[in-house]
Amino acid sequence: MTGRLIKPYGDTMNDGKVQMSFTLPVEWSETADEAARQLAGKMGFADVQVVEGRPIAGGFSFFVLYASTPQGVDLETIHAPSVRTHAMTMEEVDAYVLDRIGRKLRVAGACIGTDAHTVGIDAILNMKGYKGDYGLERYHSFETFNLGSQVAPEDLVAFTKLHAVDAILASQVVTQKGSDLKNFTELAELLEAEGLRDRVVLVCGGPRVTNLMASELGYDAGFGRGTLPSEVAAFIAVTLAHRLREETRV
Amino acid sequence: MTGRLIKPYGDTMNDGKVQMSFTLPVEWSETADEAARQLAGKMGFADVQVVEGRPIAGGFSFFVLYASTPQGVDLETIHAPSVRTHAMTMEEVDAYVLDRIGRKLRVAGACIGTDAHTVGIDAILNMKGYKGDYGLERYHSFETFNLGSQVAPEDLVAFTKLHAVDAILASQVVTQKGSDLKNFTELAELLEAEGLRDRVVLVCGGPRVTNLMASELGYDAGFGRGTLPSEVAAFIAVTLAHRLREETRV
Amino acid sequence: MELRIDRTAVDRCRALASAIAAPVQEFIAAHSTVSVERAVLRLFGVDGVGPDDVPVANLIVDALPEAERRRGAALAFGRGVAETGLDPGVLGEAIAVGRYALADFAGVPDAAALGALRPHVESALAHLRVRREERQALLARWPQLPPPLLYVIVASGNIYEDRSAAVAAAEAGAQIIAVIRSTGQSLLDFVPFGPTTEGFGGTYATQANFRIMRAALDQVSEKLGRYVMLTNYASGLCMPEIAATAALERLDMLLNDSMYGILFRDINMKRTFVDQHFSRMLNAYSGIVINTGEDNYLTTADAVDQAPAVLASQFINEEFAHRAGMPDAQIGLGDAYEIDPGLEDGFLFQVAQAQLARQIFPNAPLKYMPPTKHMTGDIFKGHLVDALFNLTSVMTGQTIHLCGMLTEAIHTPYLADRALSIENARYIMNTARHFGDEIALRPGGRIERRAEDVLAGCEALLDRVAGMGLMAAIDAALFADVKRSPDGGRGFDGVFPRAAGYVNPFENALRGEPFTA
Amino acid sequence: MELRIDRTAVDRCRALASAIAAPVQEFIAAHSTVSVERAVLRLFGVDGVGPDDVPVANLIVDALPEAERRRGAALAFGRGVAETGLDPGVLGEAIAVGRYALADFAGVPDAAALGALRPHVESALAHLRVRREERQALLARWPQLPPPLLYVIVASGNIYEDRSAAVAAAEAGAQIIAVIRSTGQSLLDFVPFGPTTEGFGGTYATQANFRIMRAALDQVSEKLGRYVMLTNYASGLCMPEIAATAALERLDMLLNDSMYGILFRDINMKRTFVDQHFSRMLNAYSGIVINTGEDNYLTTADAVDQAPAVLASQFINEEFAHRAGMPDAQIGLGDAYEIDPGLEDGFLFQVAQAQLARQIFPNAPLKYMPPTKHMTGDIFKGHLVDALFNLTSVMTGQTIHLCGMLTEAIHTPYLADRALSIENARYIMNTARHFGDEIALRPGGRIERRAEDVLAGCEALLDRVAGMGLMAAIDAALFADVKRSPDGGRGFDGVFPRAAGYVNPFENALRGEPFTA
């Protein structure tokens, strides 16, 4: 099924207006302005306006442009299912787990690879929580293990095995040179190799994570910027409950 | 002749990094973020990062992106001759005109069409000048006529004829719906039709004017943002002096 | 934060402003204009257009013989009402289609004409009162956020696009929406008619457009639980008519300056002085806050040099507004943040100027305009200049705050520009909410000295103006370096002396006088 | 601008800080670490790497038997110098390639060893003095712009790319360039060697990299006619060695905090305390300004809550610095603008905190860090938060000003980000240059009350810490909510007690003491 094409909007529907800025490694001159204009043309933009062009250092110039793109996207064809939909409070999650699963869920979280940005995963796990939303440690229905920072994927997998963990929460904040994707992939592959993948709810998170990317990496869910602990808690609870029901059925 | 391709520079040569922002006419959701990402992909960008996506009004979302463009431009193929090169002071221009032409030059300036933004053309013409650089009225070598704002091209042409004007300075600040190009073109065509085109130095200016655009419109020069009066004065003087020499040769 | 101000200098400035206004006010009392007369007709309910889209009000006034016109359109029109017994609006339509001509009723005696009008005057004023009370009730029901009130413009040319943009801006936090007029409308000697979808750099100010926008804003106000104000432009050749129309459609503010049209639009000064007076009487009655245009001094000349002129203009605008019966609470005096961002301590100068106005006009809802002239294509830098403008505004307690746009030098605002601009203002004003309360200015320091200089410069200017008379002063280019002669400029032919027995029943009623010919 | 501050509370805080430091200082006096010993060797000129790229200084110290090590590497090394008559650098190389082992020289008497070292100690210190004087001469020749000194980072991982970025930033207005270290370098128990072109999130701190950058900055300093400073990071497992290396290559500043490594890198506290002391003695002698890391308290926890901890840490850092012989002018105490931009009056809180530090440490070159934690992908908003940070800095007279990046939440700075960031700071600091001089703070107002609260909270915290002892307090998570035990953490095995007859000839010389075993 396809729908209407959505284009950027400046002040009129379908005007396609986009703001851009970039640096070119050339001394500033009127020629440089023109180069910026032609470059935007080559990128496929129309009505290119170089509204600012100036030297920012010897051999470098900075430009601000406005231009129209002829491109559009069809919203109907985009599948980016949100994972932040099971709105439940802490009390509801606790009651739900008690009711459907009847035992505490074991959750292990870590900042993997060489990443030491624990603030994000702490926000999800620590008692205190994030933006007034309590962290998983405060839930009666979870037993949480915060493994901290710079945890090698194999260590996390070993821990999972040893402690019969139900859900793994892996965080990556540093994204330079694709290190986040590399580490997430490694973790998923190791779990698979150890035969643990189907036993756990595998969740990743970080400011550049999207749920779509997570599912492409074989994760059950991915949580991006601004995630609240209760959103993660609800996802874990619901996903595990469904799995258990399916297992029972089989 | 061709040279090396220049690409945008983030922090490494040829990384092609570009910053972009735009609005999409959709409610914000993770799907909208993904739509923004795919849209940038369709524009030809790689490594697209949607670093910000949020609702800015009912039915509208705003995005900030960083991405890499594979496009580059070859500086050697770009011809955007600068017109702001004849560096001369007021005294030098006056001496030059006296020496080479031997009479006052008659210059008429106006903000044409319905445009009423006179500050720019006044900056060039008025005694006071701009950023400490005196305006043409202060030059001994010019007799200036500032026709003010909202001057119809035909009135400017009529004035030119009547007063034997040597140089026309046309200003356009408002660029909405291409009104600037329309008015500039009309002026040039009318001059042509009246057989005056070759008798005058035809110059345009305004914040969005480039010399390249001016020459494409058949102007002798175009002056953009930040123009100083002395740059314009020098251009007029030198251009007229060269013309006179050529005419004498013929 | 408090400047120590030479209060006697302030008093002298007020006295000078009064001395300046007095002779002009005598001129005003002795004259009327075509637009004043058209406004009177519009208040009676005359609306719509005749052949060639000429508004009926224009048709009627233009058709009046000179002698009739000098006694005011009301009288001639009243004769028709008396004779036909028609409702004024219906009579207007009938005249438009040529069914009647006012000349037909020449025989009706003055007293009968005025008698026939009396109930219509009363009902017209009652209608304005209703609109005013409606505003008060809505403001009570949906209180605004505290000032500075964030004000943004829409200017697509198409009232329906403007409507979407306005609603979006309100949702983002805007508290006042201005629909920028199409370029040059201030020079039209009539008010266009009906909803419009094409304009140049703005959208025509028409009664229908006012109504469309007001309805949309009422709706979003309800949704947001806070009243979103609407404003438009009066200054121009049709000040009184726009004032009347805006009152009818419950606009909340109007750009209305006693000298803007003269200096910046080359409108004849006599025309402007007479027009501003009646328009302001109407604004006063309908509870519309006026916004004056001192910012224009700063966009065309150096902002440091022009500060005294801004203050002088504020005094003059205040004086003329008082003379039109406006309370301080409706006098939105203008200023702008236009000092070159490259000037060392420019921010201090801006603070000095804004605070000076705040203290000299403590009860005026000051209107503070954003940086425009020094904005460039560097949107990042522009956003910062706007930020300091926002800070100055909240520090000095400005009331009506025009949000600056990071794309000011590029295009009329995109939807996102407005959102970023409002985000800027909200962030700064919240994080520095009480900063102004917590600081004092060093006595004799750079800020105070600057304020003193501005006040002294203002007094000197007012003194010169008072000495030569306002009209002569404008002729001598004492304001904004612009020279305008008393009988030059647009619309001069629409000014005429009031004959003996001239009647403007609304003017009389608003002054609480009986009206008689 | 001036806060009224309870000076007796400040005095009490200083006394508490002294009481807190005293027992730790006793511990320090009785211990050394492998890094201190390696620094001693490096000062003698030991450099280069042996097999597997292990630095020669590490090879030598690691090879020392425990008992030898406890008397200090100098003694054992001095025996070799005495015996071989080689220049210490050459001796190091010879040991690295296995030509000698220090064990070979066990028979040399202490006095001979120390005697052989004496001229090398003197020439090493003379060399540091030369570098220091060179800096002074260059600063006199190419004076810096007035503070706040704009500081930006480069972090490409490749020293040559960093060099271009640094030169570009200097041209754009930067006055201090920091080369961010590769992630995790602080946890390496050695200093990498040679020029490096790969790093992770930063560029390795090596002597060669220091030299490359210093040369480039000297060149651009000459071009610009103003001295551009260079800084890097000491805190970590190699504080003393980095201090030595930086002194040799004329770095101008170093990140050096008495507790950062403990709290934020899980480095053993004893290791850190001992290391910071010797490294600061070297910094003091070489005229290097240290920058402490209080900003880290704010990025990991709530900035409003943590303000007292920041101040407490500043007092402790000051005290330890004094104990290492640093004058106030070299103690760059840290703070950061990290309050949630959504908090009402957050700006007032920031001003209070920054001004409090300014008045309590009037002679310290305060280091002010930009917003980071609350920065998001909304670069436009981020640029504004940076603007208010810039304003706070210039208002409160901060000295070392780390420019905030609008892309903080996105990537390590692009070239243009740095340029925009410097543009931001320059604009704000110029337009509001003397604003701080022109305002006073309302006595008892929001700003003053906040400052009082922070000071009181700080005193209470210092009081608790003094009561239980610093090491126990850290064990009890009194700082940054982080719990570290005295014998836990990285690098503990590199701490050892000084045996009787321990010698660190540089320590002695810097204290003006004779050195004897």
Ligand code: B12
């Ligand atoms: C604080 C901070 C630090 C602190 C970290 C302290 C700590 N204990 O975490 C310190 C100072 C140590 C630090 C160091 C470094 N940092 Co840092 N740091 C930041 C900073 C300022 C804030 C990050 C943060 O705490 N955000 C707040 C939290 C709450 O948000 P969050 O992480 O997005 O988490 C939320 C969601 O993403 C989600 N989430 C996150 N993880 C997970 C996991 C799961 C399972 C789920 C469900 C959800 C979830 O939920 C959270 C709550 O909503 C950012 C810049 C910024 N503003 O983002 C740079 C930043 C992340 N750091 C950066 C860099 C480069 C570094 C260093 C490499 C610098 C260096 N050369 O030394 C080192 C690396 C250290 C390392 N080995 O990782 C870069 C990363 C660039 C990139 N994209 O790769 C950034 C973007 C700054 C920059 N522009 O350069 N940093």
Ligand code: B12
């Ligand atoms: C001041 C101003 C006004 C003043 C003009 C007063 C006057 N007498 O000029 C007033 C308030 C009247 C005004 C009105 C309007 N304005 Co206006 N205005 C501006 C503003 C703030 C500054 C322009 C300016 O004076 N710049 C300073 C001068 C010195 O710079 P300059 O013009 O670029 O000139 C330099 C060079 O370009 C060059 N140059 C210019 N002309 C020439 C000619 C020659 C021959 C040469 C050699 C060189 C040269 O030399 C000059 C010196 O270096 C700009 C925003 C901005 N920051 O740019 C908006 C702006 C230009 N205005 C705009 C608009 C839309 C309008 C209105 C249509 C709004 C309305 N609906 O009413 C009206 C239009 C009136 C009309 N009929 O033209 C838009 C234009 C959008 C677009 N790109 O089309 C802008 C960009 C604002 C915006 N973002 O909406 N405006």
Ligand SMILES: Cc1ncc(COP(=O)(O)O)c(C=O)c1O
């Ligand atoms: C007081 C006043 N009235 C009206 C206007 C707009 O008038 P016009 O439609 O002539 O642009 C302005 C614009 O700046 C103004 O300041």
Ligand SMILES: Cc1ncc(COP(=O)(O)O)c(C=O)c1O
């Ligand atoms: C005092 C101090 N030292 C060192 C560092 C950097 O150390 P690392 O290399 O461990 O990131 C910081 C960073 O914030 C710091 O504040």
